[in-house]
Amino acid sequence: MSWGRLMKLSNVRKILFITLSNIGDVILTLPVLSALKDNFPEAGIDIVVGPRPREVFKKDPRANRVFIYDKYAGFKDKITFIKKLKAEKYDLAIDMKASLLPLLIGAKYRSAIFPIARSGIKHKRLIHLESLRPFGLIYKKQKNIYIDDEARKKIEDILQTSGIKDADIIIGVCPGSKSHLKQWKKQGFASVINSILGNSQYKVILIGDTNEAGISKEIAAAVRQQGVIDLTGKTSLNELFALIEKFNLLLTGDSASLHIASDLGVRVAAIFGPTDPEEYGPRGKEDAVMRKDLKCSPCKKAQCKFGTHECMTAISAEEVLSTIRKVLK
Structure with a gap:
């Protein structure tokens, strides 16, 4: 029984x-x-x-x-x-x-x-x-992350102070991940952000936890265009939920931010290498996954046995930018 x-x-x-x-x-x-x-x-x-x-x-x-x-x-x-x-x-x-x-x-x-x-x-x-x-328990499809009104108000204030208008298209970028093997190249993120900000209606917000602040700082310094807002490590977790909720799209690797955005119904453009998008990828109809079809990927290993990290380094900024444009259409 x-x-x-x-x-x-x-x-x-x-x-x-x-x-x-x-x-x-x-x-x-x-x-x-x-x-x-x-x-x-x-x-x-x-x-x-x-x-x-x-x-x-x-x-x-x-x-x-x-x-x-x-x-x-x-x-x-x-x-x-x-x-x-x-x-x-x-x-x-x-x-x-x-x-x-x-x-x-x-x-x-x-x-x-x-x-x-x-x-x-x-x-x-x-x-x-x-x-x-x-x-015999049933799950009804819904947003499962709780966001309190105070966090939403705090984020509204931050966005307003940062000069973001209601008509702006907000693209979140999460360059970090718990494992460095799941991180795409910093120069790639900088190149993509430079191209995105060529359109004055687009605004880019860098996010992540305090351990990833250095990565975001390097990327922001390499971006020539105006319009990058670096909030990496500057919000509580509930405020991060409220911030991601405001995005029109999130560009990320396999990260906690990916799962947050996916739960909240935010469109995701995700870069995958050593991990399997069928296990951890975004699930929205408008989401996109970028990865290279290599025999060794996904290896699900903590270290690249070839020492090349090709599954991530071979993904070009042009591919990522093209994917973002398709998702935003």
């Missing part, structure tokens, strides 16, 4: 949603959180998340409590953490890590430790949603 048949939906009052440790990965799990809230509107949903993406849920009204799980914590601290969650007596635990945690805390109903996605499903967002299928 399936878990879906065993579950009495009316009895679910306390839910634990266990998500991941990187911001981009967490964004890909948010449709599951939305589905849990839609299917159990009266239930309280607690969240387990890594330290880095905790801000995703800071103001989210769907989150009852947020527990920070540090995978580097000592054994004793981890046991204390498990006991704390076990004492909550959760009715349902949905785990995006597919770990033993739901079993260890004694959740009445829990997602599978070894989940099996249906044949043909590759994208991580869809694989995460598969965790709901054994319970």
Whole structure:
């Protein structure tokens, strides 16, 4: 008998949603959180998340409590953490890590430790949603990122102060990524931005986290045209959500910003190399992916075994610019 048949939906009052440790990965799990809230509107949903993406849920009204799980914590601290969650007596635990945690805390109903996605499903967002299928839970297509009014107001003020008008076409550029192998060349970004800004109606905003501020600074310095606004590392995460929401298009590699834009329905032009766009790429009908058809790509490796990084370096600024123009038509 399936878990879906065993579950009495009316009895679910306390839910634990266990998500991941990187911001981009967490964004890909948010449709599951939305589905849990839609299917159990009266239930309280607690969240387990890594330290880095905790801000995703800071103001989210769907989150009852947020527990920070540090995978580097000592054994004793981890046991204390498990006991704390076990004492909550959760009715349902949905785990995006597919770990033993739901079993260890004694959740009445829990997602599978070894989940099996249906044949043909590759994208991580869809694989995460598969965790709901054994319970008969339905996901309704929607924006899953919560943005508060204060963040939207702050971004409106920043854009106005920066001289951006309502009629302007705003192109976001995220040149950084957690792995340097997923980053396109800085001179390529500068060349594309120079060409874009030849049209006075276009404005370019550089984004990323504080660790990527140096990359953006170099790119901005190499751009000859006026109109580049560098907000890299200058916003909170919720403000970044509100900023990306204002873009007409985002140019990026495989990054957290890609997943944010994709969730918010913002058009994306994505540059892919070592990672697989079928697993992590944008999913909108108007989105575009640029990649080279090489035997070694996607290798999904942390280092290029040939030392050439050809999958990224071979993509030209002309190709990227042409793709942007097609997406913006």
